[in-house]
Amino acid sequence: xxxxxxxVKDLRTYFYTEAGVVKAVNGVNFRLEKGQSLGVVGESGSGxxxxxxxxxxxxxxxxxxxSGEIRLQGQDLLKKSxxxxxxxxxxxxxxxxxxxxxxxxxxxxxxxxxxxxxxxHRKVNRKEGWNVALEMLKKVGIPEAEDRIRRFPHEMSGGMxxxxxxxxxxxxxxxxxxxxxxxxxxxxxxxxxxxxxxxLLQKDFETATIMITHDLGVVAEVCRNVMVMYAxxxxxxxxxxxxxxxxxxxxxxxxxxxxPKLNASGKxxxxxxxxxxxxxxxxxxxxxxxxxxxxxxxxxxxxxxxxKWLSPGHFVRCHxxxx
Amino acid sequence: MTRLNNSTRLTTRNWAEGNYGRRKKSVGLWGDAWRRLRKNxxxxxxxxxxxxxxxxxxxxxxxxxxxxxxxxxxxxxxxxGAPVGPSSFFLLGTDQNGRDLLSRMIxxxxxxxxxxxxxxxxxxxxxxxxxxxSGYFGKFxxxxxxxxxxxxxxxxxxxxxIALLAVLSPGMESIIIGFVLVGWAQYARLVRGxxxxxxxxxxxxxxxALGVSTPRIIFQHILPNVIAPIIALFALxxxxxxxxxxxxxxxxxxxxxPTASWGTMIETGASWITSAPWLVIYPGILLLITVxxxxxxxxGLRDALDPHLRR
Numbered sequence: 001x002x003x004x005x006x007x008v009k010d011l012r013t014y015f016y017t018e019a020g021v022v023k024a025v026n027g028v029n030f031r032l033e034k035g036q037s038l039g040v041v042g043e044s045g046s047g048x049x050x051x052x053x054x055x056x057x058x059x060x061x062x063x064x065x066x067s068g069e070i071r072l073q074g075q076d077l078l079k080k081s082x083x084x085x086x087x088x089x090x091x092x093x094x095x096x097x098x099x100x101x102x103x104x105x106x107x108x109x110x111x112x113x114x115x116x117x118x119x120x121h122r123k124v125n126r127k128e129g130w131n132v133a134l135e136m137l138k139k140v141g142i143p144e145a146e147d148r149i150r151r152f153p154h155e156m157s158g159g160m161x162x163x164x165x166x167x168x169x170x171x172x173x174x175x176x177x178x179x180x181x182x183x184x185x186x187x188x189x190x191x192x193x194x195x196x197x198x199x200l201l202q203k204d205f206e207t208a209t210i211m212i213t214h215d216l217g218v219v220a221e222v223c224r225n226v227m228v229m230y231a232x233x234x235x236x237x238x239x240x241x242x243x244x245x246x247x248x249x250x251x252x253x254x255x256x257x258x259x260p261k262l263n264a265s266g267k268x269x270x271x272x273x274x275x276x277x278x279x280x281x282x283x284x285x286x287x288x289x290x291x292x293x294x295x296x297x298x299x300x301x302x303x304x305x306x307x308k309w310l311s312p313g314h315f316v317r318c319h320x321x322x323x
Numbered sequence: 324m325t326r327l328n329n330s331t332r333l334t335t336r337n338w339a340e341g342n343y344g345r346r347k348k349s350v351g352l353w354g355d356a357w358r359r360l361r362k363n364x365x366x367x368x369x370x371x372x373x374x375x376x377x378x379x380x381x382x383x384x385x386x387x388x389x390x391x392x393x394x395x396x397x398x399x400x401x402x403x404g405a406p407v408g409p410s411s412f413f414l415l416g417t418d419q420n421g422r423d424l425l426s427r428m429i430x431x432x433x434x435x436x437x438x439x440x441x442x443x444x445x446x447x448x449x450x451x452x453x454x455x456x457s458g459y460f461g462k463f464x465x466x467x468x469x470x471x472x473x474x475x476x477x478x479x480x481x482x483x484x485i486a487l488l489a490v491l492s493p494g495m496e497s498i499i500i501g502f503v504l505v506g507w508a509q510y511a512r513l514v515r516g517x518x519x520x521x522x523x524x525x526x527x528x529x530x531x532a533l534g535v536s537t538p539r540i541i542f543q544h545i546l547p548n549v550i551a552p553i554i555a556l557f558a559l560x561x562x563x564x565x566x567x568x569x570x571x572x573x574x575x576x577x578x579x580x581p582t583a584s585w586g587t588m589i590e591t592g593a594s595w596i597t598s599a600p601w602l603v604i605y606p607g608i609l610l611l612i613t614v615x616x617x618x619x620x621x622x623g624l625r626d627a628l629d630p631h632l633r634r
Contacts, residue, residue, distance in 0.1 A: 097532075
């Protein structure tokens with residue numbers, strides 16, 4: 001087996017609100033190998049982003065990571081002090097946020113923002129940081145980088161700002177890159193460019209990538225493995241071909257059949273998943289997906305499925321496959 | 324279909340990302356604000372007034388026609404001992420002690436502006452410090468600081484000044500102490516509110532995700548983004564301080580004779596209002612114009628620096 005870079009075991013992040021405990025992430029497990037890419041798919045509120053923020057150590061009260069392990073090259077990040085985490089963030093793990101329009105500081109020139117991370121982690125002076133920034137801007141395909149580097153974020157388009165975000169994230173050559181819906185806020189044409197870029201740089205830098213998205217198209221394009229999340233739990237995990245072509249979990253079926261198909265004949269209607277995602281502060285007994293599941297059995301409403309490896313590399317959490 | 328050669332492709336992408344045409348100068352927040360301020364004639368009028376007043380204060384020794392404290396016993400007073408009216412020698416007349424009114428007004432600008440700037444600088448420093456820790460760290464500190472501002476803002480200002488100046492000796496230092504005791508609260512309130520909203524911005528989260536430490540996040544990412552309204556408040560604060568100084572001096576608790584201050588001049592002139600009205604009118608007009616200038620500039624700055632109005 002290849003070298004494992006990031007290993008997440010039984011991660012649970014709860015939010016202690018006045019209305020009760022919200023179980024945003026409720027037992028997430030996965031492994032990420034060097035240079036590998038994992039897609040995390042799910043509806044809004046399925047715990048994708050909170051998983052990412054937990055890994056980054058950026059959960060703020062009233063949220064708290066209550067249990068689990070996050071091992072980056074064997075070291076548990078949850079046991080690190082704040083100072084140690086500051087050294088790891090940006091250097092070993094970096095993150096790209098969803099909205100490039102608001103993720104850049106409006107009063108700083110983009111060059112300064114890229115150089116900031118470099119100066120911080122590589123202990124170089126400002127001038128060298130600036131040089132690295134210029135190099136990075138060229139790498140992410142920004143034309144006329146020498147001019148752009150002195151510009152302010154509001155002078156750039158959304159696609160360019162996302163390129164800048166990618167440049168910032170990769171400037172210290174992190175081992176893991178977490179991209180939280182990096183293309184959601186962009187036009188379709190720009191989306192394709194950004195995905196191409198991420199794929200290219202991932203190869204170039206040998207960065208392991210976690211791609212958080214609700215777009216299965218994005219996953220198909222960039223990822224090797226997929227984790228489908230529902231109500232804070234992974235419900236299906238496998239390589240991308242298996243998930244897209246032989247999905248086992250009813251929720252994955254639902255997701256796939258709610259996508260439009262280009263080769264569909266005539267006026268085929270899309271099939272939505274009925275119902276609403278469950279209230280994470282008040283999860284149903286048994287399987288969280290049971291209330292919306294067209295294939296539910298009596299056992300589904302009584303007992304939580306524990307999950308099963310159908311084959312090495314294909315995990316499903318559903319009573320349909322439990323003996 | 325012919326394949327696009329490399330240079331065409333680059334051009335196409337340039338076009339797609341909006342950089343056709345060429346090179347506008349890069350404008351940051353300040354350049355942008357200045358551009359918008361220039362388009363606002365009212366604010367520019369305020370700026371001109373402020374600039375003129377500042378020049379007048381700085382150049383007082385050069386431009387004032389007479390020594391402000393010299394008493395012209397013969398030329399400056401009538402045979403009855405009353406102030407003389409405007410003439411070619413005393414352009415705006417003299418006061419009850421035979422001193423040149425215009426010169427005293429010009430020198431008075433120094434006192435007013437110095438007080439305005441010193442008081443507001445101290446207020447801004449204290450207010451920003453308390454506002455930032457209050458807004459950023461929240462919890463107990465926040466409650467403490469905010470209740471303190473409530474108390475300060477609820478306390479009758481003049482009463483406080485009268486009490487304070489009864490204890491301390493009246494003068495410039497006492498005025499500064501009194502005004503700072505009260506004035507910081509406005510800044511702290513404003514800064515706290517701004518910090519509360521800016522700290523939730525995605526770019527602050529993004530900076531944290533890069534491993535930027537808390538002090539650096541505050542100084543590099545939050546403070547520069549809250550500074551704009553503080554500048555507007557500063558301009559308004561200067562007019563508040565000038566007006567306040569005049570009020571306190573008018574009550575006889577402020578700047579002491581023989582130093583020329585607008586408030587003192589108006590106070591002493593008040594008893595001559597029927598026989599020598601210029602003693603009150605001219606300093607009054609100057610005070611009015613100055614305060615108006617700072618207010619107009621402050622309002623203009625507030626609009627110009629507001630990112631929501633950015634076009």
